[in-house]
Amino acid sequence: MKYLDEFRNSDLVHNAIARLHRITHHPWVIMEICGGQTHSIMQNGLNLLLPEKIELVHGPGCPVCVTSLELVDKALAIAAQPDVIFCSFGDMLRVPGSSGDLFSLRASGSNIKIVYSPMDAVKIAQQNPGKQVVFFAIGFETTAPVNAMSVLQASALKLDNYSILVSQVTVPPAMEAILSSPLNRVQAFLAAGHVCAVMGYHQYFTIAEKYQIPIVVTGFEPLDLVNGILKTVDLLEQGLNKVENAYSRIVTEKGNVAAQNIINTVFKKVDRNWRGIGMIPMSGLGLREEFELFDAEKRFSIAHISTHESEICISGQVLQGSVKPDHCPAFGTICTPENPLGATMVSSEGACSAYFRYANGKDSTS
Amino acid sequence: MCLAVPGKIIEIKNSPGAKMGKVDFGGVSREVCLDAVPEAVIGNYVIVHAGFALNTLSEEEAQATLDAFREIDALDAELGITSE
Numbered sequence: 001m002k003y004l005d006e007f008r009n010s011d012l013v014h015n016a017i018a019r020l021h022r023i024t025h026h027p028w029v030i031m032e033i034c035g036g037q038t039h040s041i042m043q044n045g046l047n048l049l050l051p052e053k054i055e056l057v058h059g060p061g062c063p064v065c066v067t068s069l070e071l072v073d074k075a076l077a078i079a080a081q082p083d084v085i086f087c088s089f090g091d092m093l094r095v096p097g098s099s100g101d102l103f104s105l106r107a108s109g110s111n112i113k114i115v116y117s118p119m120d121a122v123k124i125a126q127q128n129p130g131k132q133v134v135f136f137a138i139g140f141e142t143t144a145p146v147n148a149m150s151v152l153q154a155s156a157l158k159l160d161n162y163s164i165l166v167s168q169v170t171v172p173p174a175m176e177a178i179l180s181s182p183l184n185r186v187q188a189f190l191a192a193g194h195v196c197a198v199m200g201y202h203q204y205f206t207i208a209e210k211y212q213i214p215i216v217v218t219g220f221e222p223l224d225l226v227n228g229i230l231k232t233v234d235l236l237e238q239g240l241n242k243v244e245n246a247y248s249r250i251v252t253e254k255g256n257v258a259a260q261n262i263i264n265t266v267f268k269k270v271d272r273n274w275r276g277i278g279m280i281p282m283s284g285l286g287l288r289e290e291f292e293l294f295d296a297e298k299r300f301s302i303a304h305i306s307t308h309e310s311e312i313c314i315s316g317q318v319l320q321g322s323v324k325p326d327h328c329p330a331f332g333t334i335c336t337p338e339n340p341l342g343a344t345m346v347s348s349e350g351a352c353s354a355y356f357r358y359a360n361g362k363d364s365t366s
Numbered sequence: 367m368c369l370a371v372p373g374k375i376i377e378i379k380n381s382p383g384a385k386m387g388k389v390d391f392g393g394v395s396r397e398v399c400l401d402a403v404p405e406a407v408i409g410n411y412v413i414v415h416a417g418f419a420l421n422t423l424s425e426e427e428a429q430a431t432l433d434a435f436r437e438i439d440a441l442d443a444e445l446g447i448t449s450e
Binding site: 063145192262 | 368371372384392401403404411423424425427430432435438442
């Protein structure tokens with residue numbers, strides 16, 4: 001496909017990796033924020049080709065993984081109600097709640113549909129006026145515009161049977177939480193290219209300055225990833241704490257203002273609880289008062305939920321890059337994609353899932 | 367989740383409540399919301415996530431990135447710098 005195949009050209013990637021070996025003189029710890037990048041790195045075997053001195057640690061950019069247990073339990077409570085069609089991205093179905101998951105709830109008869117887009121959930125609401133249609137609106141800034149757009153469309157269509165259960169999170173506060181931790185080892189970030197497609201990268205200048213750290217906007221194809229790592233190592237070796245863009249065909253400094261306007265029309269900043277990490281102030285988005293009608297948490301009366309997290313799962317440490325997935329005693333034994341203890345083993349962006357799928361249970365990055 | 371794929375706009379239409387279009391992904395087309403790319407016209411490439419065009423793709427920038435890699439490779443070859 002055009003604009004994919006060229007950035008998978010093995011000769012260009014091979015030569016760029018050779019240059020990376022030539023310019024790397026010191027050991028560096030680099031975090032890729034986005035779980036999609038983690039999967040691309042492992043799927044393409046880039047982790048096996050990098051200089052030994054470069055350690056990639058995997059960040060919290062997996063919305064399925066960081067959606068709080070309380071919200072997963074709320075989703076289960078709403079989806080179990082009669083006359084509800086609960087719509088979700090497929091990854092959420094196997095995420096363990098305090099007891100059970102959406103997948104098993106569907107097997108026991110609840111009406112739970114996997115959709116490609118929340119816009120499809122709006123269509124389902126139009127076609128089913130006698131049912132309440134709820135979309136599980138998880139995601140980072142990449143997904144915020146389409147989740148917001150579904151609310152604007154439902155509002156324009158005067159649909160009173162569509163609502164969203166919001167678990168929107170944002171990247172910069174998570175980066176700051178990682179950098180502020182006394183356990184932090186991260187010396188540079190590969191910023192998530194598609195978050196930046198929407199938000200731009202102007203928001204990273206203050207983080208780079210405050211924490212004295214380079215940040216490079218990076219795409220998802222092998223050549224994009226190697227390009228991002230090359231620019232990052234170049235900055236690290238020179239001691240430069242700059243923000244650079246290695247994904248210029250998609251990302252501009254100011255981002256997509258039209259998409260930002262759609263987000264800001266519907267959402268406002270709120271505190272958000274991240275699964276495995278805890279509460280990060282002003283790290284999420286919630287519906288503005290004028291769109292409260294579309295808030296599933298307000299539309300459905302849900303009894304107090306008492307959450308119960310697995311005592312074995314260490315996904316919080318994995319999400320913050322402090323522990324590698326295969327250093328967890330449960331990895332690949334009692335925790336597998338078929339029988340996950342935590343969301344990081346479920347999601348197509350979870351680091352544990354990436355290690356399980358592509359490294360065959362072996363840590364190939366160390 | 368944050369994965370997004372480039373595709374070419376082949377149709378634009380105004381639907382109730384949203385600007386929709388059809389985007390071709392190497393032979394497979396699907397409906398995509400184009401509200402965030404108001405300047406996009408048929409033939410433009412957009413990057414699509416969950417049925418929503420996040421941004422237009424700059425064909426000039428794509429070419430410039432590839433050209434830069436090819437030029438450095440050519441220079442390395444000229445200077446006798448091998449890739450091993």
